Amino acid sequence: MSWIAVVLLGAGALACGAVLLRDARNLWTLFAAALVFGLAGYAAQGFPGLPSAPLPKADTTLTAAPALIDARREFFDASRPPSRFVLTGDTYARRGDYETASGFYRNAVAENPNDGEGWLALAVALVEYADGRGTPGALLAYQNARDALPGNPAVGYFAALPELRAGRLPETRELWAEALEGARENAPGYGYVQERVDSLDNLMAAIVAQGGS
Template identity: 55%
Template sequence: MNWIAILALAALAFLLAATVLRLPRGGWMLFGAALLFGLAGYALQGSPGQPSSPAAAKGEAPVEGELLVEARREFFASPQPPSRFVTTADAFARRGDFENAANFLRNAVRENPNDAEAWLALGNALVEHADGQLTASALFAYSRAEDTAPGNPAPTYFYGLALLRAGQAVQARGLWAEALEQAPQDAAWRPGLAERLERLDALIVQMSPGSADSPAR
């Protein structure tokens, strides 16, 4: 039965990457291969019957890191690049090294406490370093990102994404819908958020067909 849960988590990870994070079709094979590589390694060395067995395959971390960085940058479309600390942290995040990414981002917010993108990137790095768990430190980082950029839906979006990964799809959907409702009509990030919300609706229906919790269309 443990393998059924592991395979279900792998399938959910692929669906999230392909639909919600909009992984390009050309990258599907790479991401799928990363998942299969991780599962194969776990089959050889893991112990799924033990309660403390490792939960995530390292093979998929670089793919996830690249997607997270690209998704975050969509909400900060500006000619001005991020700070040097954020840029360096992104390089670590793309390789799946979220611990070092978080360390650089702590320097970024220490240098400039009003750097909303640095706070957001720190929240993302802390969630990934905790294997998808919303820790108190990550929640604080998301809160600071929201405080320093009150008109930007990025903290709400990534907070919702963390809820989605924790299996709280309906709650995540509510956050994204609220952010979209409050978004200015001419906001550059509005079409991307609307598309993600539509994909999440489809994912909820696919995961729970006929459920009363599925959003009305």
């Protein structure tokens, strides 16, 4: 694939994302980051004769962190704020300090083991702190969040975000669809996830059309 084709395809995908996801700022931010990482990966592998070298990591923390917290709140009753420990942890998470935030989230679930939002916040923070990897601690926190939030699609939504960041859109779509299948239609966040599934369907169709034009 020539660089002209790469640039055109990337620009087309970015333009489609800007149009289709204009009302889904959280998804748009993550998609844009995934697209940038994908192009950077192509740049690294497109010239096999050059010695390998690590690419500088794009700093999306300041934009992704607040978006993740705002998205998390979509899955809970707005009239019932999180515990004081979660609120304090969020102030650190918004600055990208996931290590300190995790400590407060742990305090939240230690005080109330049935705090589903506390477990979810902890899981997301641990994944972010590990650069998108699902560590054993994060997986345990996700499981505890799932147990505390039956019928809520939150865990499935957030567990799919590393796939989205890696540019694996079909896998992201599958995980979000599974989250909806196991959720109550009147559950908080159900419509939020459904909107993102619909937007992702449109986005993937637009990317396919762009590639075939």
